[in-house]
Amino acid sequence: MKLPAGTVAFRGVALDYRLFHDRSVTMFETMMSVFGRRTRVERLRALDGVSFSIAPGESVALVGPNGAGKSSSLKLLAGIYSPSAGSVETSGRIASLLDLGVGFHPELTGAENLYLNGAILGLDRAQMNSLIPGIAEFAGLERFLDTPVKFYSSGMFMRLGFSLATACDPDILLIDEVLAVGDAAFQKKCYDRIYGFKGTGRTIVFVSHDSDAVLRLCERALWLDAGRVRRDGPTAMVLSEYLSDASAKHVPAAVSPREWGTREVEFESVILADERGTPSNTFRQGQRMLVRAVLTTRIPGGVDGLVFGFSICRPDGEQVIGVNNLELNQPLISFEGRAEADVAIDLEMLEPGSYLLGLALTDPARNRDYHWQDWFYPILLLGGRKEPPLRLEEATWTVRR
Amino acid sequence: MLVSSLASKELKVRYKRSVLGFSWFLLKPLFLTAVLSVVFTRILRFGGEIRHYPLFLLPGLLVWNCFSSSLSAASTSLLDNVRLIRSARFPRAALPVSSVIANSVHLLLAMVVLEALLLAFGHFPSPAVPLLLPALVLFLAITTGLSLMLAVWNVYYRDVALFLEVLLQAWFYASPVIYPADSGLLPGAISTAIRLNPVSGILEIVQSLLYYGRTPPAWAWISLAAWAVALPVLGMLVFRHAEPAVVKEL
Known part of the structure; x- marks a missing residue:
């Protein structure tokens, strides 16, 4: 069955991590644990039977405390992880703003990096040739494309990353709290571009602790708690329930008034x-x-x-x-x-x-x-x-x- | 597509800010040849029995260099790109494979220069020299297969890359690079064992075609082809099986 572009479907998705209690895993230790001691590895279930679907054009926020499975869900959506059980289906081109400029090599110039990272995103040279002027213009870096990116300021670096990630005309946009990009003027440009995507029927999945940004961008929110969907509905409702739940879990005061x-x-x-x-x-x-x-x-x-x-x-x-x-x-x-x-x-x-x-x-x-x-x-x-x-x-x- | 972009990045990055730049692809094996020639013709002397010993050394050394640099680079290729792997979807096998491709570009370029040298000293290639190309393709398949396995294993056990250094050192002496496989220098049992070495086939073929100017012996083709089927299949199976877990493990 072919899904319309921009659709996302999670069906009973589970995701397990192996949790090492000692990260220095060497062959010697493994051999030692084979003879005698048990391996100190634990399974951590980050997502446990998560099901939801998102229709094309919806903007959905994933909210929840740290460790609830928000970032894991995004990585499953981006196809970086594969689920331990269940299925994740997406259709259409996905752009992920998970970690900006991550594939950039400091010694390569801006343009060289764009071609390389374009290839990683699945864009060939010809496609990149037509996209690069727009990317450079949006990032405001036309004059710096021949400069190795190690000479870029961190703001310039992030701007180039953001421009590239959003240049490929995605059907689904994944955003993981990366919008602290560059100066205030550029941040506004970023938000404008994201709102522009929203206006044209693209699907947006947004993870953030910033409830204001969530309210502005998304009309629907999924509250994840300990790897399960706890609430799914209009953003304002889900968010207020989530926030009041968070305050109910007040740390008991050690001092009395x-x-x-x-x-x-x-x-x-x-x-x-x-x-x-x-x-x-x-x-x-x-x-x-x-x-x-x-x-x-x-x-x-x-x-x-x-x-x-x-x-x-x-x-x-x-x-x-x-x-x-x-x-x-x-x-x-x-x-x-x-x-x-x-x-x-x-x-x-x-x-x-x-x-x-x-x-x-x-x-x-x-x-x-x-x-x-x-x-x-x-x-x-x-x-x-x-x-x-x-x-x-x-x-x-x-x-x- | 992706592989060629990654490989060209590897080549570009390697020679950034080096004065001699790309010519290092030739300088490195030449220096090594000089060192080994002195050792084996002046000190150990057995190389003296081979005519133009440095020219005998070079073809094998180029192939060996490509092999060992590919494996070393590939074994750490996944770990070197942790952030990239964790934030973008792309075929991860492209990382170790591009290390192999980058090194084989060096090999091909160096081969051209080598051939000029051999001709200058009167070593004419065998009429079967076009077979060099399929032989190199099979050799790349072997290298790629091993690279895929090493890349994955090194994620689980960092010992793999460390052990590889030592292993390559031993493997070098167990391979017919500094001595000919078919010489009377080796006792029979060892000579047979050396033919089972995955790189012996290509070494024998390269030396036969370019240095001796003769048709390579059948055993070299059999050894090369057998490994070139077994190792890539094994490598792909290992990589495909481990890939989902490895991404989370990094």
Whole structure:
């Protein structure tokens, strides 16, 4: 049966890896394990009975935690792996953005590399001759095609890789979180080209941890969990279920919340919300966190020069960020009776996960600790993964009386 | 198509940034011939009995060089291209095969120069010299078959490439490169054993056709043809069987 170009079908696909507990596999060790010790090899089932099909023109995201089988699925689609059981069927030309510029040899020029890698993709010299001007133009590297690619900047290298990978007019495009290509202008060009593919009825399979990108590109999402399809449906629905499931799996905190201080000034209520003011304790990369606090004071005549601080700690209690309006040269807070104070926090989320937000009201001038809430509000941050875990970009304090 | 692109890449890359460049394909065997000639005519002396000993050495040495360089390159060809294999779909056998092709291009070019040298010293080729081409094709089939197996095995056991170095050294002396297979120099049993060596056939044929100017003996053809059927078939079976697992193993 001939499938229409752009179709993808997984039927009961399983994929096993051999997991070595010691990667230094030598003949000697094998001989030793033949005489006596058992071979320390374990089978790891990366995919376990996965079935789904994608119709031509669909854009589908694969979401799920690390190790759920997303990349393995892409490699099966690309034909790099073959399934241990079941069948993977695809029809039409496949372009994979799995690892850009990987076949490029540093000593060869841009053009030589294009011919070579074109051959690896199955394009002959004549086809490449007609494609190369377009590839060079898209990458903005017309003047550098005769330069060995070892003299390219990493941005140029990736641009050439992206241009080549998407040049062959694919029916199916596989993307594995590689879109951090070059500068902002080129990234936009890349996205434009991918959206262009989407507009013309090409099939797109996208793996990413960036939920915004997933929402923008794909109308359907498959949630993979431990090698199985857990949910398959409209992106927004699958994604919200996946994200709330991820937050339900909060790492249990090693410290318990505590409150202390003179309470002459105190937090009457605190709400965490997203930038639109919707209460939430889950924040994605690029989102602003809003702490909306209602403050009250028993001190007659009110307080003057109040310092409002916050801290963000890991679940084990280790503080990552601790700062206040005084340190950041923001206006100090003065009010009488009751006031609402908002802290808008922009975080560069370098290590997603669960954290604990703490708040404090103090008056260093009078040496007073009014109200401390340590490790008080659990929050969940979702986004890219990098070191160091957190960096404060900005925090602003506003007071409305 | 893919194989020729990969092979030409291998040739281009090898001589990038070298002053003598492509002429190394000839310089290397010439240097080696000089060394071996001195050893076997001045020091060990048995080569003195062979007329123009360096010219006897060269044809065999060129073939042997092609053989050993192909196997060494092919044995690491999969490991050298891990990232490529893990991110693109293409026939992976093209990697070891292109190593063999790149080396055989060298062999052919060097053969042409060699023939000129032989003629200059009065060694006229046999009238059967057109048979050289089919013989070389069979030899390439042997080399390719072995390369496919070594490439796969080396993924599982890195010892293979390391052991190959030693093995090639021993194999060199067990092959009729520095001595003629049909000379009275060898005791009967050893002479028979040497005929079973997969490279003996081609060595004998090349030396007969080019150096001696005689028709190669039947045993050389039989040995060459038999190995040229068995090894590629075996190599392809091993490679095809192991390919899916090897990709994940890398």
